[in-house]
Structure formats: structure tokens, C-alpha cells
Amino acid sequence: MTSAQQYVDIAPDDTAFSAVFNAQKSAFNASKYPDYASRHNKLKALENLLLDNRDAIIAALHEDFGHRSADETRIAEISSTVAHIRYARKNLAKWMRPQRRATSIWFLPGSNHIQAQPAGVIGIMAPWNYPINLAVAPLTSALAAGNRAMIKMSEYTPASTKVLKTILAKEFDESEIAVFGGEAESSAQFSKLPFDHLMFTGSIAVGKKVMAAAAPNLTPLTLELGGKSPVIINKDYPMEEAASRITFGKIVNAGQTCVAPDYILLPKGKAEDFAMWMSRKYADRLPEGACSQDYTSIIDQRNYNRLIAILDDAISKGATVIPLEQNSTSSQEKRKFPLTLVINPSSDCRIMQEEIFGPLLPVIETDGLDDAIARINAGGRPLALYYFGHAPAEQEKLLRQTHSGGVTVNDVLLQFLQPSQPFGGTGSSGFGSCHGWEGFRSFSHMKPVFTQKGIGGFTGLKLLYPPYGPLARRLITMMGG
Known part of the structure; x- marks a missing residue:
């Protein structure tokens, strides 16, 4: 029996993808803006799952590769990923805080700010070379930003797929985080889902296919494509x-x-x-x-x-x-x-x-x-x-x-x-960013909000209401018009 056959239970069909996507979308619509405590608790649970299941992760990577250095797995798949989770937890309150922006004198006493709004359901396509890190690091950004996520793992790492699916299920329902395996055909179907954001890590050739599959839905993309460094x-x-x-x-x-x-x-x-x-x-x-x-x-x-x-x-x-x-x-x-x-x-x-x-x-x-x-x-x-x-x-x-x-x-x-x-990456090595603040921002809609004040009273804009007279025209000239 091949490794892929052993883990056939994690290989979905198109119906399974759509069912989980719809469940996550419904759950998100019922709770569009998770509060700080909810997000922080999810990140802490994610960290604990990695730390508590080190041996299972090491064994799974070893099985997938035939031989994977245990210490490399501890460094590259566990400790480096935990570092990203801890950084996100430490900075989450600051990232969620509305960002004040300057307001032109012409629009006073109004004010501007940017509000980071969760995007919705995030798709994450992880490659085989660092399957845990390159699935969970983007997941960290997605959870910090208040989203739900579906993860498609590589067909080359069925043991890693199974262990990640198993350990995440200890704390997260599939309406929050879902993990899938499956062959290349499954990846093609996954990338066609109308995600609110899709992140793909892999080769340039496959990245082009993912971009084409996402185009009909105008799905926003982050592509990390490698190249010759x-x-x-x-x-x-x-x-x-x-x-x-x-x-x-x-x-x-x-x-x-x-x-x-x-x-x-x-x-x-x-x-x-x-x-x-x-x-x-x-x-x-x-x-x-x-x-x-x-x-x-x-x-x-x-x-x-x-x-x-x-x-x-x-x-x-x-x-x-x-x-x-x-x-x-x-x-x-x-x-x-x-x-x-x-x-x-x-x-x-x-x-x-x-x-x-x-x-x-x-x-x-x-x-x-x-x-x-x-x-x-x-x-x-x-x-x-x-x-x-x-x-x-x-x-x-x-x-x-x-x-x-x-x-x-x-x-x-x-x-x-x-x-x-x-x-x-940039150019042929991809576009968009993950990790840290940039990952949080990638999986958020940075929504600009203008708040008008002076209700029932004076605002600068009222000087520009028609009918336009000499004062209005003078002000328009001063504004550069």
C-alpha cells in the first residue's frame, strides 16, 4: 500500500470542498469581527498544539521524506512557526487598533481612520518541502486577522497532512480550520473556490495555474513562487x-x-x-x-x-x-x-x-x-x-x-x-507578503473610514455647497481646483 493510499480519507472531492467552504462562510457571516480575546486564544491554542505534538510532527515528516532530520524539523517546522505565533500574539492588540490618518483642513472637524476588517475565508495552499511551517505560518496571520481558513496540503506529504488535520481537530472545528490532502486535481479544484483571499506557495508553473483558476472569482492572491536565488x-x-x-x-x-x-x-x-x-x-x-x-x-x-x-x-x-x-x-x-x-x-x-x-x-x-x-x-x-x-x-x-x-x-x-x-516575492518570484504585520494586513481589508462631526453645525464642506458663488470659487481655487 502506498502512502497516498494509506491516507485516502484526507483526499476530498469537489463536494467536500464546497461543503466546508459554505460552512466556513456561514460561520464567518455570523461572526464577522472576532474580538481580541477570541483571536488571542486561538493563537495560543495553535501554539500549544504544535508544542504538545512535536513527536508526531517529527515522525510524520520523517515518513513523508523517507528520512527527515529530526532536528531540522524541530527548527524549521516547529520552533520557527511558534516564533511567528508568539510574535502575532504579542502584537495583536496593536494590529487591531484603528489607525488614525490626517484629515485635510477642508474637511474639518471630520476625522479619518483605517479599520482592519477580517477578509472572510482564507485559502492556503502549502507545498511539500516545509509542509507544517508553510501551512501554519500563513494560518497564524489568517487567525490573527480574524478569519477562517481552509488548507490544501501537497500530495507528496500525506503523513504531514494527516497529523496536521488530526492535531488541529483537537481545538478547532472544520467551520474554523479545515485541512485537506489529495492529488494535483484536488489542488486545481481548491484554487477555484471563491475565497476572500488565497495564498499559494510553490513553483512558478503551478502558480500561474492557480492564478488562472482564481481569476474568474477575482480572488485576491498572495503567491510565493521561489526562483533562482x-x-x-x-x-x-x-x-x-x-x-x-x-x-x-x-x-x-x-x-x-x-x-x-x-x-x-x-x-x-x-x-x-x-x-x-x-x-x-x-x-x-x-x-x-x-x-x-x-x-x-x-x-x-x-x-x-x-x-x-x-x-x-x-x-x-x-x-x-x-x-x-x-x-x-x-x-x-x-x-x-x-x-x-x-x-x-x-x-x-x-x-x-x-x-x-x-x-x-x-x-x-x-x-x-x-x-x-x-x-x-x-x-x-x-x-x-x-x-x-x-x-x-x-x-x-x-x-x-x-x-x-x-x-x-x-x-x-x-x-x-x-x-x-x-x-x-517580487516579479516572477511572486507577489504579496505573509508573516508579521504584513501577513495580518494581507488577510484583512484595510477599510478607510471618514467620520463627519459637527452634526447640525458648521463643516468646511458646507462652503462648497451650490449655488456656487464668489466665495466658493475662491475656496476651490485655494484647494488647487
Whole structure:
């Protein structure tokens, strides 16, 4: 029996989607503005569910991947998600508070404010690489904003889907939060529902399909789509330290991370030095190699074969390949793919055309920072960009002359782990943001409210009532009309 067959009970049909959506919509319409205490209590319950079910979450991720490092799951799926929940709880009262806005002198004594109104029913489509975090972090924003949510998990993570569905059901009715599994066809049907907001995390190709499916309903979207996230190593940064930090960022989840370093840009003549340090740091991080308990398997055989095909394509087109470890029979059986460097691949190689999403790392020598910037700008806008260099002027130049969803200077991945910072893409890497205040705002309607005062008395606007005389015309001129 396959994993998908074991969890057939979590795979819905179209009727199930519609029934839950209608139930959530009815429940929302009966309570359109949950108060602070209700939202805060839901966030606290969500936090406790994650903490109380750590072992079940770790076991589910391990089953889905074949082998998933338990400590990586604790970091990436549990502690980082709990950090977002705690940040939302801490700031919820401030986020819910009406925001005062300035009022033009012409409309006094009236006043302006912005009221954050819950959107309604939120759809969340989570990918397979971090299934718990990328489902629950957006859910945190949705609950903080006063919404209800339906979550569609990936067909590649049936065990994670089942555990998330099971633990959420301990505190939440399906009219509040519902979790679904199912194959790609189910995802297509899910994205057609008339959500009040839909968030999708995944590939660019599928993101386009989600956008097309949502268009008939004019569903507002947040798309986090990944792409090829570059790393620039400038000449003033120690290569050993850069290699150490990049190695960590690339072996986490075996490179199956949307913000993983995708390719390296460094000065001419430095590739050999970089490869030497990467080899040493890889051995330091994984003394037992790819078979280490700290190193995660590739999610399935199809993706394992895809990485082999990408590597073979680069070799056939003349790239130099440096495996940091020989791929043993044991590691192949467990779908453990050692970190492998690909030196100076040509631009037409698949490894330079596709998001790698695995432990392959192209290393490209450039003619300096301007050349590196030009190479980045020649492609799609990445979800993340990493720069290693100490000169403030060159850091600022890079920030001003490139576009990316987010940036970390002198490290990798860490922009994603900041609860106070928004996370999202730009251009081909997506649009919209989640996490923190920006996530709250994404799942709210920020409603402008003007309140007129002086009932029965004087307001500035009365000077502009017709019939228009000399005074009114003089005032219109003063207003710029």
C-alpha cells in the first residue's frame, strides 16, 4: 500500500470542498469581527498544539521524506512557526487598533481612520518541502486577522497532512480550520473556490495555474513562487567563512528550500578556493556524509532522478562537476544526494534555467560586482538574494540595483526566519507578503473610514455647497481646483 493510499480519507472531492467552504462562510457571516480575546486564544491554542505534538510532527515528516532530520524539523517546522505565533500574539492588540490618518483642513472637524476588517475565508495552499511551517505560518496571520481558513496540503506529504488535520481537530472545528490532502486535481479544484483571499506557495508553473483558476472569482492572491536565488561573494569577504555559511544554507533540507542558495557568483580565479573550503565545511557539518541522520532525503524518486538529469545535462555541456562526497549505493537507496558543485556551467544548462531545489550548487566566476549584478538582472527576480561583503557602499549598490523578495547580507536563509519582517516575492518570484504585520494586513481589508462631526453645525464642506458663488470659487481655487 502506498502512502497516498494509506491516507485516502484526507483526499476530498469537489463536494467536500464546497461543503466546508459554505460552512466556513456561514460561520464567518455570523461572526464577522472576532474580538481580541477570541483571536488571542486561538493563537495560543495553535501554539500549544504544535508544542504538545512535536513527536508526531517529527515522525510524520520523517515518513513523508523517507528520512527527515529530526532536528531540522524541530527548527524549521516547529520552533520557527511558534516564533511567528508568539510574535502575532504579542502584537495583536496593536494590529487591531484603528489607525488614525490626517484629515485635510477642508474637511474639518471630520476625522479619518483605517479599520482592519477580517477578509472572510482564507485559502492556503502549502507545498511539500516545509509542509507544517508553510501551512501554519500563513494560518497564524489568517487567525490573527480574524478569519477562517481552509488548507490544501501537497500530495507528496500525506503523513504531514494527516497529523496536521488530526492535531488541529483537537481545538478547532472544520467551520474554523479545515485541512485537506489529495492529488494535483484536488489542488486545481481548491484554487477555484471563491475565497476572500488565497495564498499559494510553490513553483512558478503551478502558480500561474492557480492564478488562472482564481481569476474568474477575482480572488485576491498572495503567491510565493521561489526562483533562482543568487549568492554574491565579494573580494573583501573571507572565503572560508562564506563557504561555512553557504554550506549550512544548502544542506538544510538537502537544498529543498525555496530560499536556498541556488547559484554562486564570485570573482574570477576564486572557484577552486571556494570548492576547497566547501569540501572542508561539508565534512565538518556531516562527518558521516549524506548518510548522516542530520541530512534529509530527497522527497521522492522522481525528484531524485530530476537532479541526476540536471547534473548529467551540465556535464554534457562541458561544466566541471565536483561532488563533495561519492554517492554510495546506501545513500542512493535512501535518496540521499550529496552536495555537488558545478563549476562555470553555460547559461543554456538546465541547472542555470531551472530552480534547482536540491543539493546541486553552480559556481560562476565573474568580473566583479557590476558583472554579478548584471547577471542577476538578466534573469527573473529571485525570491532571495545573498551578499557577502563588508563595504557599505557596495552593499548599498547591490540593494539599490537589484530586485528580490528579500535579502540577507553576510549570511543565508535568515531573512525568512524574522517574525517581524514580511516574506514574499517580487516579479516572477511572486507577489504579496505573509508573516508579521504584513501577513495580518494581507488577510484583512484595510477599510478607510471618514467620520463627519459637527452634526447640525458648521463643516468646511458646507462652503462648497451650490449655488456656487464668489466665495466658493475662491475656496476651490485655494484647494488647487
